[in-house]
Amino acid sequence: MASDALANISDEHRECRDWSHSWTPFRAWKIKGGGWEEHRLCVNCNSTLIRLIDKQGYTVYRRIAYADGYVLKGLGRLSANDRAAIRLASVKAHETGQMAE
Numbered sequence: 001m002a003s004d005a006l007a008n009i010s011d012e013h014r015e016c017r018d019w020s021h022s023w024t025p026f027r028a029w030k031i032k033g034g035g036w037e038e039h040r041l042c043v044n045c046n047s048t049l050i051r052l053i054d055k056q057g058y059t060v061y062r063r064i065a066y067a068d069g070y071v072l073k074g075l076g077r078l079s080a081n082d083r084a085a086i087r088l089a090s091v092k093a094h095e096t097g098q099m100a101e
């Protein structure tokens with residue numbers, strides 16, 4: 001499936017799959033019981049990381065609300081081969097040429 005799935009991954013989504021998301025603070029507010037709900041936004045793909053912490057700072061809930069199109073429909077977790085193909089596509093997109101000696 002690797003080649004089919006890879007063909008449909010945007011540059012931004014490929015970056016996040018290869019190097020993981022780049023979370024930036026977005027919003028946070030106090031919730032019932034004295035804890036906090038925090039949302040961070042990925043500057044690459046617009047996914048949102050949602051985290052709830054209690055008043056002592058312990059994480060009680062954490063999930064990612066993925067941007068539209070990020071989750072590859074009908075596919076389970078990416079295999080090691082899929083991830084290898086993503087790395088190759090990523091490095092080829094950012095190749096700058098040989099380092100001077």
Ligand SMILES: [Zn+2]
Nearest residue numbers: 016021042045
């Ligand atoms: Zn992302």
